[in-house]
Amino acid sequence: MATELQITSASADPDLLDLPWDVALAQWPASVLAALPRGLSRHVVRFVRMSGRVIAIKEISDIVAHGEYELLRKLDRMDVPSVVPLAVITGRVDADGNALEAALITEHLQYSLPYRSLFSHIMGADTATRLIDALAVLLVRLHLVGFYWGDVSLSNTLFRRDAETFAAYLVDAETGALYPKLTIGQRSYDVDLARTNIIGELMDLESGGVLDEGTDLIAIGDSLVERYNELWDALTLEESFSKDERWRVNERIERVHSLGFDVDELAMSTEDGGRRVRIRPKVVEAGYHSRRLAQLTGLEVQEHQARRLLSDLEHYCAFGENPGSSETKLAHQWLTEVFEPTIRAVPVAQRGKLQPAQLFHEVLDHRWFLSEQQSRDVPIIEAARSYGHSVLPTREAEQAILGLTPEQAASMDDEAIARGVVDDDLAEGDLAQLGPDL
Incomplete structure (x- = not known):
């Protein structure tokens, strides 16, 4: 290894030194690579096994x-959905002394897929609409914190299942910039560019036979603009009403909550001689339902997953055996009596195909289907076993731990399990302590 090699990292991993940095990334041996689906990129990108996990490496200029x-790093501290940066490697040279490009290393986002994989292998005709919705939400979140992307596209995004929807994560930030507040022009440029890029990417899918030729690609691109503007206005526009309509303050807050955001501060002022009230959310934070679920149960999940789990928790609290108990106590009982046993009821070999929270959501849907089919209230554990034996075996694995199959991942040690796989030997209550992918 060349002595000029330099590693910039907040928490350097010594195993980085064992990777072949004196070889161009495109020529790295298969022995260190992880076979995971990659999206399109203008740069060379590879997934690599290191220290019992998978990292993504991209070659770019210093x-x-x-x-x-x-x-x-800044986006990560702001809790914005994006890949986590690990290190930058510079000073690379090959065996002949020729300079090689720097390498940016990020953590691989488990259970995520590029849009091409979703269209090609997993999803149906409504995939585009759900991905566009997810990208619009991500773009709004980025703009709220003052991040100008500069290259918005499906290719620069990864997607995770989030109940019946998707959650989008920023992958490529090389054209981005952070400002105290974005101008209307900066936001408009990002949205217009997103529309143009999305239409082009969908045209590419259509030409490859992945999308039906009759699909209205222009309408899909336009829907991104409509969804973005609708969400941005709901979160940021000022609203004026008479003093007799004070209920509209709570209505506005509840509207923001229903969109998955939280009002950190609400600016209120009077006008027209005190006869009217003007309100405007000053700071809006995303993740209202996921934060509430985490406070009650310790589970860290996606926003729509959290909403579904909270709904089931509220049903449990309303119809459980201890209706007079505190909300915190009932939440713990739901965790140990409903959520954990449901996950354990699914065969080990099938669990790794989905995140536990997504698995629970889909078991709830399957339970409803069985109850309708059989005209009875099917217990959730019975539904979980049925789903694990009849539905999951036909599903493609979305787990991305070292590129292993669910059967291989199911036999991993406890440290690996804590990154997203649930094992039968876990004691009751331990699931609440699992990592962020739960």
Whole structure:
């Protein structure tokens, strides 16, 4: 290894030194690579096994690598959905002394897929609409914190299942920049560029036979603009009403909550001689339902998954055996008596195909289907066993731990399990302590 090699990292992993940095990334041996689906990129990108996990490595120039690394660190601190940066490697040279590009290293986002994989292998005709909705939400979240993307596209995004929808994560930030507040022009440019790129990407899918030729691609691109504007207005526009309509303050807050956001501060002022009230959310944070679920149960899940789990928890609290108990106590009982046993009822070999929270959501849907089919209230454990034996075996694995199959992943040690796989030997209550992918 060349002595000029330099590693910039908040928490350097010594195993980084064992990777072949004196070889161009495109020529790295298969022995260190993880066979995971990759999206389109203007740069060479590879997934690599290291320290019992998978990392993503991208070759770019030194300046761009350091800039993107710092931006991703800032977004991570702001809790914006994006890949987690690990390190930048510079000073690379090959065996002949020729300079090689720098390498930006990020954590691989488990259970995520690029849009091409979703269209090609998993989803149906409504995939585009759900991905567009997810991208619109991500773009709004980025703009709220002052992040100008500069290259919005499906290719620069990864998607995770989130109940019946998707959650979008920023992958490529090399053209981005953070500002105290974005101008209307900056936001409009990002939205217009997103529309143009999305239409082009969908045209590419259509030409490859992945999308039906009759699909209205322009309408799909336009829907991104409509969804973005609708969401942005709901979260940021000022609203004026008479003093006799004070109920509209709570209505506005509840509207924001229903969109999955939380009002951190609400600016109120009077006008027209005190006869009218003007309100405007000053700071809006995303993740209202996921934060509430985490406070009650310790589970960290996607926003729509959290909403579904909270709904089931509320049903349990309303119809459980201890209606007078505190909300915290009932939440713990639901966790140990409903959520954990449901996950354990699914065969080990099938669990790794989905995140536990997504698995619970789909078991609830399957329970409803069985109850309708059989004209009886099917117990959730019975539904979980049925789903694990009749539905999951036909599903493609979405787990992405070292590129292993669910059967291989199911035999991993406890440390690996804590990154997303649930094992039969876990004691009751331990699931609440699992990592963020639960």
